[in-house]
Amino acid sequence: MIEAPSTLPTGGARLPRGQALRRGLAANPLLVAGGLLSALIVLMALLAPLLAPFPGDAGSATHPFLVLRPPSAQHWFGTDNVGRDVYSRVLYGARISPLIAVVVLAISCAVGIPLGVAAGYFGGWLDEVIMRVTDIFLAFPPLLLALALAAVLPASITTVIIVIALTWWPWYTRLIRGQAASVAGRPYIDGCRALGISRRRIIFRHILPNSITPLIIQVSLDVGGVILTVSALSFLGLGAQDPTPDWGLMVAEGQNYFLTSWWVVTFPGIAILVTAFAFTLLGDGLRDLMDPKRIFLR
Amino acid sequence: MRLRITGLQVRFGERRVVDLAELAIAEAEIVGLAGESGSGKSMTTLAVLGLAHTVGARVDGSVRLDGAELTGLSQREMREVRGRRIAAIFQSPALAFSPVFRVGSVVHRALRLHGMTRTEAAAAAQRAMRQVLLPPALLDRYPSQLSGGQLQRVAIALALALRAEVLLADEPTSALDVTVQAEVLELLRDLRDREGMSVLFISHDLAVVAELCDRVAIMQDGRIVEQGPTSRVVTAPASSYTAELLAAVPRLGAGGGR
Amino acid sequence: MTPLPERGDRAVTPLLEITDLTVRFGPVRAVDGVSLRLAGGPFGLGLVGESGSGKSTIGRAVLRLVPTAGGHIRFEGKDVAALRGPALAGYRRAAQIVFQDPDNSLDPRIRVGASVAEPLIAHRIVARQLAAGRACELLAEVGLGPEFAGRYPHQLSGGQRQRVAIARALGVQPRLLVLDEPTSALDVKAQARILALIARLRADRNLAYLLITHNLGIVSELCEQTAVLYLGRVVESGATSELLSAPAHPYTRALRSAVPEIDVAARSARVVLPGEPPDATSPPPGCVFHPRCPLAVDRCATEVPALRTVRPARLVACHRAEEVLAEESTGAGQALGPSRPAGRPGWPPRVSRRPGPAPAGSGDAPRR
Numbered sequence: 001m002i003e004a005p006s007t008l009p010t011g012g013a014r015l016p017r018g019q020a021l022r023r024g025l026a027a028n029p030l031l032v033a034g035g036l037l038s039a040l041i042v043l044m045a046l047l048a049p050l051l052a053p054f055p056g057d058a059g060s061a062t063h064p065f066l067v068l069r070p071p072s073a074q075h076w077f078g079t080d081n082v083g084r085d086v087y088s089r090v091l092y093g094a095r096i097s098p099l100i101a102v103v104v105l106a107i108s109c110a111v112g113i114p115l116g117v118a119a120g121y122f123g124g125w126l127d128e129v130i131m132r133v134t135d136i137f138l139a140f141p142p143l144l145l146a147l148a149l150a151a152v153l154p155a156s157i158t159t160v161i162i163v164i165a166l167t168w169w170p171w172y173t174r175l176i177r178g179q180a181a182s183v184a185g186r187p188y189i190d191g192c193r194a195l196g197i198s199r200r201r202i203i204f205r206h207i208l209p210n211s212i213t214p215l216i217i218q219v220s221l222d223v224g225g226v227i228l229t230v231s232a233l234s235f236l237g238l239g240a241q242d243p244t245p246d247w248g249l250m251v252a253e254g255q256n257y258f259l260t261s262w263w264v265v266t267f268p269g270i271a272i273l274v275t276a277f278a279f280t281l282l283g284d285g286l287r288d289l290m291d292p293k294r295i296f297l298r
Numbered sequence: 299m300r301l302r303i304t305g306l307q308v309r310f311g312e313r314r315v316v317d318l319a320e321l322a323i324a325e326a327e328i329v330g331l332a333g334e335s336g337s338g339k340s341m342t343t344l345a346v347l348g349l350a351h352t353v354g355a356r357v358d359g360s361v362r363l364d365g366a367e368l369t370g371l372s373q374r375e376m377r378e379v380r381g382r383r384i385a386a387i388f389q390s391p392a393l394a395f396s397p398v399f400r401v402g403s404v405v406h407r408a409l410r411l412h413g414m415t416r417t418e419a420a421a422a423a424q425r426a427m428r429q430v431l432l433p434p435a436l437l438d439r440y441p442s443q444l445s446g447g448q449l450q451r452v453a454i455a456l457a458l459a460l461r462a463e464v465l466l467a468d469e470p471t472s473a474l475d476v477t478v479q480a481e482v483l484e485l486l487r488d489l490r491d492r493e494g495m496s497v498l499f500i501s502h503d504l505a506v507v508a509e510l511c512d513r514v515a516i517m518q519d520g521r522i523v524e525q526g527p528t529s530r531v532v533t534a535p536a537s538s539y540t541a542e543l544l545a546a547v548p549r550l551g552a553g554g555g556r
Numbered sequence: 557m558t559p560l561p562e563r564g565d566r567a568v569t570p571l572l573e574i575t576d577l578t579v580r581f582g583p584v585r586a587v588d589g590v591s592l593r594l595a596g597g598p599f600g601l602g603l604v605g606e607s608g609s610g611k612s613t614i615g616r617a618v619l620r621l622v623p624t625a626g627g628h629i630r631f632e633g634k635d636v637a638a639l640r641g642p643a644l645a646g647y648r649r650a651a652q653i654v655f656q657d658p659d660n661s662l663d664p665r666i667r668v669g670a671s672v673a674e675p676l677i678a679h680r681i682v683a684r685q686l687a688a689g690r691a692c693e694l695l696a697e698v699g700l701g702p703e704f705a706g707r708y709p710h711q712l713s714g715g716q717r718q719r720v721a722i723a724r725a726l727g728v729q730p731r732l733l734v735l736d737e738p739t740s741a742l743d744v745k746a747q748a749r750i751l752a753l754i755a756r757l758r759a760d761r762n763l764a765y766l767l768i769t770h771n772l773g774i775v776s777e778l779c780e781q782t783a784v785l786y787l788g789r790v791v792e793s794g795a796t797s798e799l800l801s802a803p804a805h806p807y808t809r810a811l812r813s814a815v816p817e818i819d820v821a822a823r824s825a826r827v828v829l830p831g832e833p834p835d836a837t838s839p840p841p842g843c844v845f846h847p848r849c850p851l852a853v854d855r856c857a858t859e860v861p862a863l864r865t866v867r868p869a870r871l872v873a874c875h876r877a878e879e880v881l882a883e884e885s886t887g888a889g890q891a892l893g894p895s896r897p898a899g900r901p902g903w904p905p906r907v908s909r910r911p912g913p914a915p916a917g918s919g920d921a922p923r924r
Contacts, residue, residue: 335713335714335743335746445832447832475606475833476770476772476811476814476815477810477811477814477828477829478606478832479814480813480814480826480829483816484828502743502744503744505773505816505817505818508817508818509817510816529820532818542745543744544818545748546745547744547748547818548747548748548774549773549776549777549817549818549819550776550815
């Protein structure tokens with residue numbers, strides 16, 4: 001194969017921690033941008049009570065005389081169909097939608113990764129069993145499952161989390177299994193076995209770190225996806241209920257007024273967009289950071 | 299001299315990876331370009347083919363084929379030259395053939411692209427396969443059904459069918475078993491003797507170069523440190539680097555362990 | 557059975573003894589009844605063959621990296637497959653392997669020093685705090701300075717990575733080292749450095765090694781004994797120098813003649829083997845080599861040649877071994893019989909009938 005010669009600097013001593021960190025960050029604009037943006041969103045969520053001009057609007061307050069006002073100096077994002085300040089609700093919404101997404105993805109990873117690694121590394125019948133179970137869960141469309149569960153469980157955020165996590169973990173299992181299987185076949189794993197290194201050490205020190213990168217990217221992309229799925233379920237009335245300022249719910253509720261009062265839908269929509277974007281950037285940056293080929297020494 | 303390379307420089311930004319003062323190949327001659335990995339041998343191939351820009355390199359200097367200058371030509375003009383007048387084979391023959399097409403269809407398409415009619419192409423392909431001592435029926439197979447040695451020979455057959463004047467062979471036998479390598483080398487000698495082809499044989503394996511090539515050039519860090527008839531360079535190297543490379547080649551006759 | 561060198565008046569007890577080893581991958585017999593013996597260090601056994609010969613599989617079977625379908629592998633008298641617990645851990649330290657592909661033999665996410673230190677920590681050979689220092693010592697032993705410890709594998713050249721892999725294997729103080737094509741992916745100078753390193757380690761550490769390669773050139777420098785493999789079987793074995801100077805099997809002769817030589821004088825007539833190594837899923841009947849053999853006669857297609865002694869300490873599996881040997885001593889490197897054009901389909905072959913050994917001079921003129 002003809003390849004361009006590597007242009008990476010090779011050799012050289014290690015820099016002091018601080019300098020290396022600064023260099024690493026400077027070389028990694030995605031990580032910086034994504035990190036800052038995500039931090040901003042987290043900050044918004046934490047400081048919502050302080051930043052929101054009408055904190056009560058995030059709850060069950062209604063203002064019949066302020067219904068559907070366009071953006072103004074008083075209400076930066078306008079008001080919704082019961083007179084609540086959209087800006088305050090968007091701020092408080094940062095506590096809900098992203099949190100749901102994080103919890104859902106955390107559960108999916110906690111279930112999906114061990115199953116995927118086990119299936120990929122051990123192969124054989126364990127692999128078959130795990131993959132068939134995975135296939136069964138993959139076959140459930142989230143909405144159908146949600147409707148089924150709505151018959152037995154009360155509509156709430158918890159229900160939504162359970163439902164989405166149940167349908168989300170199989171994707172991660174599949175993803176990791178493929179990677180783990182590929183890594184397990186490489187000579188250095190054979191070398192570890194020949195050296196008598198324990199299975200546990202091989203899995204945690206070698207298989208897992210080398211398989212996880214595609215998952216990180218996938219998870220960061222999925223933040224936006226989960227938020228949208230939550231809003232779909234909210235739209236069906238199966239998730240967060242009014243007056244919870246869930247962004248998805250706000251979009252769903254504001255649909256009817258879109259043509260006349262665009263601000264009710266647009267601002268929560270932008271919030272979803274920005275959050276998804278922030279986490280995607282963060283994921284890309286993390287992936288680059290974890291790639292040893294981009295380590296800078298001197 | 300059929301192919302004459304003068305003052306060829308290939309750069310990646312500020313870094314110069316090839317700095318060839320002079321290299322020429324005559325008709326019916328096999329010239330070897332030997333050196334360690336990273337010495338710039340492969341980049342030279344790319345530069346001659348006008349493909350150096352695909353890896354982000356810049357090329358200066360002159361490459362003349364039968365007197366005509368190649369370096370200034372547009373991509374469209376170079377496409378006429380590539381394959382038709384200068385053919386190339388590489389270390390991994392599987393890379394030359396897309397795995398979803400039968401080997402024969404790749405050969406046919408290349409021949410048609412260079413102006414042959416369907417019947418001409420079919421006939422030329424069959425003839426070339428026989429010249430490389432492969433049954434023409436193998437053209438109907440997929441690359442995965444052929445061995446490395448067979449694929450390499452099909453690649454050579456393509457060069458033959460196009461009646462290329464020059465063959466650039468970049469480590470063509472490094473990935474092959476030694477007995478299969480012997481067959482391919484024999485084939486290259488045949489090409490030189492029967493078709494009068496000019497071959498540039500690039501390899502890090504000095505023993506192969508010494509056996510096969512009429513003249514040899516030793517490359518180090520992009521420069522040619524020594525050039526001349528093989529017998530002379532191998533027995534009386536003028537450069538200490540050449541002597542080092544020669545000393546590093548394991549010899550069959552040396553002892554049976556201690 | 558590869559004959560062992562005699563030391564003093566008694567035969568040396570083998571360090572490694574492989575008896576009738578069979579390894580199957582599905583329907584394919586990658587290794588088919590191979591028997592080898594390796595003496596204790598310093599000693600080198602070369603395992604030579606091309607793709608499909610099963611040589612790498614044998615190396616991996618010795619390290620218990622592939623399941624075996626038959627035969628035994630005994631290390632210091634004990635059956636390797638039966639080892640458990642502390643005995644197995646002991647074996648894992650006594651026998652090590654270095655792989656062919658320097659690109660994938662080290663974990664790309666772990667620094668070189670940590671990779672070398674890992675087995676030391678896992679086997680508790682040194683305390684964790686001292687492991688890094690010991691790793692640097694091992695790197696020095698393979699010729700790499702301490703600055704390499706902090707680097708990642710992709711920052712090293714192929715030859716350097718191969719040396720790191722060797723350092724990693726040496727940390728557990730192995731008595732047996734399996735080297736699977738250690739130089740195939742390297743260029744000539746890196747190759748020479750690795751070979752010199754192996755020679756030095758052999759002397760310094762009293763190492764015994766199984767050198768797996770397709771390159772006859774390197775076994776001649778490093779191995780006292782060599783076995784030649786074809787399609788999972790041993791076709792010839794014996795003392796390396798004798799095997800190379802006077803091969804008794806047509807395949808060995810073809811292999812040797814195919815090795816390019818710089819010295820014009822050392823070149824032998826090229827024996828060009830027709831066709832390709834046969835498909836392992838349907839091996840030819842009788843002698844597996846007969847479709848490509850320039851000496852094949854009717855008998856070769858029906859009767860499997862047994863591995864027998866033709867000379868002191870030389871085993872060959874060929875019906876016409878004596879004739880091959882005789883030819884070697886008469887005309888240096890004359891191809892027996894007309895050399896076949898390359899490219900005939902390997903199997904089924906057209907078997908030529910020959911009344912007996914061709915008298916010297918009736919074949920083609922030497923190629924070089």
